[in-house]
Amino acid sequence: MKDKSKPDLVNKTVSWNRRTFFEMLTAVVAGTVAIATPFVVGVVSFLSPLFKKNSNPQVRIALLSQIPDDGMPRSFPVVTDHVDAWTKYPEQRVGSVYLVRNQGAAKPIAFTAKCPHAGCFIGYKPGDELFRCPCHTSAFNLDGTRERGDAEVAPRDMDRLPVELRTVESTDDNGPTEVWIEFIDFQTGHKEAISTV
């Protein structure tokens, strides 16, 4: 069964000369181009995420008065317009941040809740003295540093986001102060904080 006697046709050898060489070359090139054309076009559109430009949104997080200067983290959702391919979600929660205002500080510190290790959500229970990541049990002090330093699974301290205070325009010049942040999405797993954008 295995060694089927092959028809003679196959065994006939082709005599090599320049003509057959060019024939073969043309066949190979033509065939490759024919198959590569649709493939390349497909690959280019497949690669389109690499060509897209993105920027980090500025987001209003809270009123300054919501963050007493007691050094305790408070969790706030990050609400901003979010575009996902063809859908625009107005005012979506795209993440969450912890704001901590230490005693006497004018500005709070903002930590993104995304764990620098693998992107899980770092949790905080009011009253606790640590942030805890549920996935691989990384723990961070309230200033964002890793509890056990380099022995921690997380490769770096919690990521801080730039904070800006803006005073709301109002008739009596006494408008409340708002806390704005630049919501940067950082790559996980590296020692340095690198934006994904």
Next chain:
Amino acid sequence: MSSPLRTLVDWLDNRTGVRGLLHEALYERVPGGARWRYVWGSTLVIAFVSQMITGTFLWMAYSPSTQTAWESVFYIQYEMTGGWLLRGLHHYMAHAMVVLLAIHFAQVVWDGAYRAPRELNFVIGVALMLVVFGLSLTGYLLPWDQKGYWATSVGTNLASQAPVVGPEFKKLAIGGVDYGHHTLTRFLALHAGVLPGLLIALLVPHIALFRRHGLHAREPLKGPDAMFWPDQLLKDSIAALGVVAAVFVLAIYGGGAELTAPADPANPYNAARPEWYFLFLFQFLKWFPGELEVWGAFVIPGVIVTTLFLMPWIGRTRGGHLFNVGLLVILLGGVVLLTAQAVRDDYFAAWYERTEANAHKFDASQAFLDAEKNAEREAERVIELARSPEKIPPTGALSLMAQDPYLQGPKLFAQNCAGCHTHVDRSDGADSTHNMDGKSATAPNLFGLGTREWVAAILDPDQVADADHFGYQESPFAEGTMVDWVQSTVPDLDQEHVDQVVAALAAESASSGNRVNERGVDKQKIAAGFQLIKEEIGCTDCHKFHEVNNEGGAPDLTGYMSRDWLMDFIRNPSSERFYGEYNDRMPAFAPHDNPQLNQLDDQTLGLIVDWLRGD
């Protein structure tokens, strides 16, 4: 064979050579006769075919986009006839495939069946194994539920750490910087198109080469050689049936595959874990903190997979073969150990007591268990909502959740109120999770507010000044007017009158919102109480109640704890209508007319209030 059939077969054979093919397929020599130990490869093929069948039918009902993926899977699971079973079969068969793969692989290595001339086929087999892993990775995300979403996002985040190409690879895999529509479209294309195609493309030569080399017989042979048909085919079929039966039982026992709440990028799923057969990797990674992770995630697994590919050449000598078998044993043993360890870590808090020494571990495990319980609660609730006659809105199931007081209330309470208040049901003594450790409450316990028990407690001289009511830590009200009044006056009141007052004040809470109006039931009692509050018992010496005593001085009791009352109260407790200048630290959450200036918008407030009231 009857002659028309024979004519037909002849006709077919003439044009396709089908007889020869069939003959070749069935009359394969099985050295030493049919044996059960030869069935694993065939069961894998059957498992894969079964996956293609169930998968195709799932595909017919699946819609890959972030607003429709979970929703369509929900529909399969809960609305389509037998849909849950279809999902269940696909889900558990995927598990079965991994188990069968492990057996098949272990057997081949153990028997040294990779030796010449079968090296290439072994390599193809390892590649097949990787494709199957790829299929289960991509499939895990498709329901777009919390579990799959967060587990996969941990996975792709890891992948993005791969040296050099990592970040680009991730972007391509998920179709952008964030998870979204294109993550689903890509994963579906991989899961239902590219990977199965690749699998078939590898499986065909795998089987062809297997046929070419013949079955690798295990010495000593148990009997005379036989043909594949009928003995081995029978054994294979029975084994395949056994696998399908086991999967069927699992699917029925499990009620189909699990579906957790819809994926919500802003709502962490703290119990995110990969499927059990990848748990070992998850656990393995814990050994590689920080920058070392590259070793755990890429270098070591890479070396191991490369070694697997090289096994046929390593195993050429006797020592090499022993090395391979040793590696196999270590790998399988390691996987079992790591998996057990991962499970133990997660369920530690359920199995052990908390001590000083294990505090870290215990708390992590407790967090996992809490998250799991919470996720179950969420899943149950959202499925209940989706099954209600309201169904799922065009914006998807996530918006169902976002507008549900039962789900959002506790979260918003934890965020905004739990810094001061507790919410503890004293009747069963259980501490609810959204409290700031219970002990340090600096404001009243808000559980069951406005109910008869609640009002009765305020009018009870023994309870009014306890920690759940006006006696919270550092309360200025602990010796305030109301406590004073209750403690000095109420003991002298007729108990029946007190009961009537309680009933009447509790009935106020039903004046707006969905609370069941008790007026119909206890009409007379409530009417009597209403009269007492208004005129006779003295409440209106201080409080406003309906049109009596417009001056106030104490919180307005009109519509006390009704939806409107609560909304207004939380918007601004310092207003004259409520505590005025006597307000303790309770913040005004929405005192401004301009919503931009307020801490909470009306919708959020409504969610908290509805939840507190149990509407």
